[in-house]
Every structure is written in C-alpha cells, then in structure tokens.
Amino acid sequence: MEIEIKIPALSDTMKSGRITKWYVEEGQYVEKDSCLCDIAVNKVNFEVYSDYEGIISKIVCPAGSTVEPGDVIAIVTQSEEVKPSATQKEIKYEYKEYDLAVIGAGPGGYVAAIKAAKKGAKVALFEKDKLGGTCLNRGCIPTKAYARIAEVYDILKRSGEFGFDVKVNSFDYAKIVKRKNDIVGELTEGINALLKANGVDLFYAEAKVDKEKNVLFGENKIKAKNIIIATGSSPAELPIEGINSKNVMNSDVILEITSLPQSLCIIGGGVIGMEFAFIMNQFGVKVSVVEMMPDILPILDKEVSSFIRAIAQKRGIKIYTSSTVERIDEEENGGSIVTVKNGENIKRIYADKVFVSIGRKLNTDIGPIVELLDFEGKAIKVDEYMRTNVEGVYAVGDVTGKMMLAHVASAQGEVAVDNIFGESNTLDYMKIPAAVFTEPEIGYFGYTEEEARKKFKDIKVGRFNFEHNGRAKTYGETEGFAKVISNEKGEVVGVWVVGSGASELIHILSTACQEGVDAEALKKAVYAHPTRSETIMEAVKDIFGESVHKV
Incomplete structure (x- = not known):
C-alpha cells in the first residue's frame, strides 16, 4: 500500500516552511523513526521523522520547496497496514522527570540549559516564542545590525576625507531589513543546533509552574529537580492618551x-x-x-x-x-x-x-508558584547564587530586576547552574561591562564619577581624549575620551569610555578589575601601538599624573 507523508504543524505559529535537506532518496528503504528531512520554519530547523517502515517510492517536494501543514511531501510504499502519518520527532508529552527545567530560551535560559547539559544533566527547555529571546529577535542583534549599516553609510558619505570620490544618494531599506533578518535567522539556527548537539529537550510551549513545582504546558506536565525561571521582559505600555494609535x-x-x-x-x-x-x-x-x-x-x-x-x-x-x-x-x-x-x-x-x-515590564506570570515566591518590587527576589526563596527554584535575567542586559542574563544562568551542581559561584555586578551603541559608542562599568565622589573618601580621575590617539586619527574618528576612576585604596571603581570602539575597549579594564588588578598594576601594562586601546593606557597613567601624551 502507498502512504502519504504529510507535514504536521511543527510549531504553534507555523504557516509554512521550507524543506532545506532530504536525508533519503527515492527507492530507499526506511525504518520507522528514520529522519526524512529538515524543514526551516521561521528560521528554526525541524527534523521530520517517519512513523512507518517501507520504500520511499516518491519524493513529492524536493529540497527548496515551500510547504504548509498538511502538504504531502513523500510517498512510502509498504505491504502492511500501519498507523498514520509522519510527525516531527517531538518529545512525547507523558509525565517525565528532568534534572533541570528552564523556562524561557533567551540568553539566560538557553545558556543555562546548554551548560547544565554539558555537565550531564537531563534538561528540558521551554520557549513560547522564538529561540534567543528579546536580545536575538527584537533587541541586541537587530539593533546592532542596523547600527553597523548606519555606520557604513556614514563612512560612505564622508569618503572624501579618505580620498575617494563616492556619491551615495540612496539606499534600499528593505534590503537592510532583510540583512538583519538573515543575521537573526543564522544565529537562531545556531542556537537550535547547539541545543540538539547537547541533548536538550526543547518544547515550543508556554510553561507555567504550580506550587508543587510541576512544569505545566497545555494539558501536559513534567517534573524537574530544579527549575530556572528565565522569562525575560516585554515593552511596557505608558498611560498616555493616544499611545495605541496606528503611528x-x-x-x-x-x-x-x-x-x-x-x-x-x-x-x-x-x-x-x-x-x-x-x-x-x-x-x-x-x-x-x-x-x-x-x-x-x-x-x-x-x-x-x-x-x-x-x-x-x-x-x-x-x-x-x-x-x-x-x-x-x-x-x-x-x-x-x-x-x-x-x-x-x-x-x-x-x-x-x-x-x-x-520601560520594560517583567514577565513574572509563570503560574501558581508566583504566590510562593518573594519579590523585590516587581522583580523576583534572588540571592547572590540566583536562588529564590523556594528550594530548587532559581531565577535569572530581566525577571530578577538586576542589570537588564543579555550578557548579564547569560552570566546569571551560568551562576545558577554552577550552584545547582554545588560549585559556588557569584557575580560582582559593579565590574560587569555594559555598552551603548550610539555614535560614538559608550563602554562602561562601575560607579559614575558623581557616585564615586559620594561613596569614597578620596578619588582620582584619569582622562585621555581620542583626538590625541594616533589610530583614532587614522580612522577619522577622534570624538570622545576615556575616564578611569580609582578610590583611596588604588582600586579602579569606575571606567567610562566614549569613542570609536568603546564597546570593545571597555573589556580591557573590566576583565582586569574582575581579577582584582589595581590601578598601580594596570599602569605598568604595555599596549600595542598604534591602537585605540592606548587611550585606556593613557587614562590609567593620568591617575598618577604620568600620561606621556597629555599636556
């Protein structure tokens, strides 16, 4: 008999998908549960498996075809009566137990899931929307894709400074958006591949947690020894008349x-x-x-x-x-x-x-367990180990109300996993760098100069301007400065860099300060020349009045 292999709904939002690869050929014998093909849906790859054994008598939709749920993609010929249709090889939704359940697959959640899996844990990861969360899909990566294109456009417009006669009168914004979407899609597929490679069970479902710490999704549930809440945040709505108008x-x-x-x-x-x-x-x-x-x-x-x-x-x-x-x-x-x-x-x-x-509103609607959790304002209260007051329940990322940054969420996810495995780990938020992608960029960590003057008995501030840096001049980007703040003990307590490449330069000192290196030791460091990082070197030396290139 001939059996039609049909496409199931591979995700809650699937309208169509594209077959990216076939693993079988016409005339090939396949066993039950054999992987037939990969289908990309909203930039996420799904594997389609067969519930039958038999001969692939015809591939109806070759690689590259766009398909919708219910479409026939192949014909299997067999002699026995068998049960119906192929499905995505999803996790069977019977009651299962895991070492760790992670709710939310943003930068905090997926990093925690992969790290725990690498340590040997059986991990379930839940995501109701898209892998990568706000950062990858509607935040860090898309905006920086646009920022880079704006930067290139600016360079083209002032190309005369570099000896070129280039006229740029227009651009195709639709292509700019496509480039952004392609970048997001590639990174999403990368996360999906990492999860598969590390054996993380991924559920595309909205998960809730009850008071018994069962993880509920639809009509199904699982149990986990530990739970990490990584549900992020959403844009807040303001009480302004007309805020919901079409523009x-x-x-x-x-x-x-x-x-x-x-x-x-x-x-x-x-x-x-x-x-x-x-x-x-x-x-x-x-x-x-x-x-x-x-x-x-x-x-x-x-x-x-x-x-x-x-x-x-x-x-x-x-x-x-x-x-x-x-x-x-x-x-x-x-x-x-x-x-x-x-x-x-x-x-x-x-x-x-x-x-x-x-503003952002924290996504803390995670089910009945909310009634048991302690809150600080609207944020889930956690200790330095990312533990909530409920045993075995951790929270990371925006829902903790700490630094609402993607890399902080990832670091918190790693801290939570380390502590689940009995490896004591904490974060010093004052030494975590942050970046603002204005033009020029900003990189910083620690106290502002105003805060430092209030907190410490005596501070010293070293400064150096980009306009005196040779490499910055070659770039034609001389706006900005570096500012390094130390306290009476010689500890670096704040660094502020505004200028070309500031988002990268800030890590020079943040990494050193995380390891307890003081200003006296930092001033002895040798930097390659000519580099923009020399602005950091000169600013540190200026704390001691030893900047060579500053009048």
Missing part, C-alpha cells in the same frame, strides 16, 4: 518596518531611544527625543551623557529634556502630533511615526 511603535514594531518615516519622535532618551535616534538620524530621518529626566542617558556618568547630547544635537537630533508627553493625536495627513510639557510650557511636535522606548 505609535514600541521596540518590537520599529525593528520590522520596511520603509523609513521622514520624521520620528522618540519618547524616552535612555539607551534604546538614543541608539535608535542615532541610527535613524544617519538614515536621514528627522529625529526628536523627549526625555523626562534633566538629561538623556540619565543612568550614565553625567560627563558622558552631556557629551553624547552635544554630539546628537550637532547632528541635528532635537532633544527635549525635563519634558513629559501629555498626548498623541493623529493628523488627517497621516502623521501625529505629540504634545510635550516642560513645566508650564507646552510644545507640539509633528512626526510621521512615534517610537516609545520607555
């Missing part, structure tokens, strides 16, 4: 637009808001930024924030600080009017689109 975008939506507005009003001058302000400005969009605090990037060192503000304004970005948005009104011509209040003054800003980049 208003959050950080998820703005990454998916395929054409640029002529003008954009950004509500929120924090990290995300200012990164997009520079990106859109480079692409020729008229940008306005509204920030409630007295300055943009309010959590950063004041000197750094003021420096970036001056550069932004020099490039034509309009900035309104100490201001709040009262309402957003749609115009008949399709744009919006953003009403902004500063004290008693009212200003109305016209923009084709409005981007809301204020």
Whole structure:
C-alpha cells in the first residue's frame, strides 16, 4: 500500500516552511523513526521523522520547496497496514522527570540549559516564542545590525576625507531589513543546533509552574529537580492618551518596518531611544527625543551623557529634556502630533511615526508558584547564587530586576547552574561591562564619577581624549575620551569610555578589575601601538599624573 507523508504543524505559529535537506532518496528503504528531512520554519530547523517502515517510492517536494501543514511531501510504499502519518520527532508529552527545567530560551535560559547539559544533566527547555529571546529577535542583534549599516553609510558619505570620490544618494531599506533578518535567522539556527548537539529537550510551549513545582504546558506536565525561571521582559505600555494609535511603535514594531518615516519622535532618551535616534538620524530621518529626566542617558556618568547630547544635537537630533508627553493625536495627513510639557510650557511636535522606548515590564506570570515566591518590587527576589526563596527554584535575567542586559542574563544562568551542581559561584555586578551603541559608542562599568565622589573618601580621575590617539586619527574618528576612576585604596571603581570602539575597549579594564588588578598594576601594562586601546593606557597613567601624551 502507498502512504502519504504529510507535514504536521511543527510549531504553534507555523504557516509554512521550507524543506532545506532530504536525508533519503527515492527507492530507499526506511525504518520507522528514520529522519526524512529538515524543514526551516521561521528560521528554526525541524527534523521530520517517519512513523512507518517501507520504500520511499516518491519524493513529492524536493529540497527548496515551500510547504504548509498538511502538504504531502513523500510517498512510502509498504505491504502492511500501519498507523498514520509522519510527525516531527517531538518529545512525547507523558509525565517525565528532568534534572533541570528552564523556562524561557533567551540568553539566560538557553545558556543555562546548554551548560547544565554539558555537565550531564537531563534538561528540558521551554520557549513560547522564538529561540534567543528579546536580545536575538527584537533587541541586541537587530539593533546592532542596523547600527553597523548606519555606520557604513556614514563612512560612505564622508569618503572624501579618505580620498575617494563616492556619491551615495540612496539606499534600499528593505534590503537592510532583510540583512538583519538573515543575521537573526543564522544565529537562531545556531542556537537550535547547539541545543540538539547537547541533548536538550526543547518544547515550543508556554510553561507555567504550580506550587508543587510541576512544569505545566497545555494539558501536559513534567517534573524537574530544579527549575530556572528565565522569562525575560516585554515593552511596557505608558498611560498616555493616544499611545495605541496606528503611528505609535514600541521596540518590537520599529525593528520590522520596511520603509523609513521622514520624521520620528522618540519618547524616552535612555539607551534604546538614543541608539535608535542615532541610527535613524544617519538614515536621514528627522529625529526628536523627549526625555523626562534633566538629561538623556540619565543612568550614565553625567560627563558622558552631556557629551553624547552635544554630539546628537550637532547632528541635528532635537532633544527635549525635563519634558513629559501629555498626548498623541493623529493628523488627517497621516502623521501625529505629540504634545510635550516642560513645566508650564507646552510644545507640539509633528512626526510621521512615534517610537516609545520607555520601560520594560517583567514577565513574572509563570503560574501558581508566583504566590510562593518573594519579590523585590516587581522583580523576583534572588540571592547572590540566583536562588529564590523556594528550594530548587532559581531565577535569572530581566525577571530578577538586576542589570537588564543579555550578557548579564547569560552570566546569571551560568551562576545558577554552577550552584545547582554545588560549585559556588557569584557575580560582582559593579565590574560587569555594559555598552551603548550610539555614535560614538559608550563602554562602561562601575560607579559614575558623581557616585564615586559620594561613596569614597578620596578619588582620582584619569582622562585621555581620542583626538590625541594616533589610530583614532587614522580612522577619522577622534570624538570622545576615556575616564578611569580609582578610590583611596588604588582600586579602579569606575571606567567610562566614549569613542570609536568603546564597546570593545571597555573589556580591557573590566576583565582586569574582575581579577582584582589595581590601578598601580594596570599602569605598568604595555599596549600595542598604534591602537585605540592606548587611550585606556593613557587614562590609567593620568591617575598618577604620568600620561606621556597629555599636556
């Protein structure tokens, strides 16, 4: 008899997929549970297995074909009556026990899952959306893909400085978006491959945890000796009249637009808001930024924030600080009017689109176990080992309310796994670096200069400007400075770098300081010449008044 091999719904959101590879040929005998082919769905690869044995008499859809659930992809010929259709080789949803269940496959969750599996644990990983979480799909990677293209565009526009006569009058934004999507897709497939290689059982399902620490998904459940909550955060909604109008975008939506507005009003001058302000400005969009605090990037060192503000304004970005948005009104011509209040003054800003980049809400709706967990504000309370107050339950990433950064979530995931395995491990958050991808970039860790002056009896501050660095001059990127702060003990307690390559340079000192290296030892380090890292060297030496290239 002939049996049709049909495509099942391989994920909750599957509308179609593409066959990327066949593992069998026509005329080949296959056993039950043989892998037939790979299908890519939303940039994630799934393996399709057969529930039959028999001869592949026909491959209906060759590699490269686009298929939908229910489509026949192959014909198997056999002589016996057998049970129906091929399915994805998914985990059977009977009650199972695991060493570790991880809820959320973002940078905290998938790293924890892989690390635990490498240590020999039987791991279940749950994801209701896409592998990689916000960082990979709607955050770090997409925005940096855009930032890089904006950087290249800027270099092309000023190519005359380097002796070229290049005219760049336009760009194809749809291709820019495609490049971003391709990068995200490749990295997603990489995570999927790592999970498979390490034997992690991946469930595409929304998971909840009950008070008995069962992990529930749909009508199914599993039990795990330990649970890591890594459910992340989502864009917050503001109580502003008109916030839900058609022209208003959050950080998820703005990454998916395929054409640029002529003008954009950004509500929120924090990290995300200012990164997009520079990106859109480079692409020729008229940008306005509204920030409630007295300055943009309010959590950063004041000197750094003021420096970036001056550069932004020099490039034509309009900035309104100490201001709040009262309402957003749609115009008949399709744009919006953003009403902004500063004290008693009212200003109305016209923009084709409005981007809301204020705040994140923590995804702590994880089931009945929430009633047992202790909270600090809206964040799940954890100790230095990432343990909650419920035995065997850990939390990492944004839901802990610590540093809401992807690399911090990953580090917390590793700390949690180490402690699950009895290997004591903690993090010193003051020595973890962070980066802001404005133009120029910012890299930093530790205290701001203002905080350091309040906390310590005596501080010393070393500075060095990029304009005096030979390599920065060759790049044509001389804006910025490095600032190193030490306390009365000679410990480096804060480093702030704003300039070309700052996101990479910051690791020179953050790594050293994590290992307890003090300023006296750091000043003896020898740096290659000519490199931008010499700005760090000179700033450290300036603490002692020993910077050779500073007047």
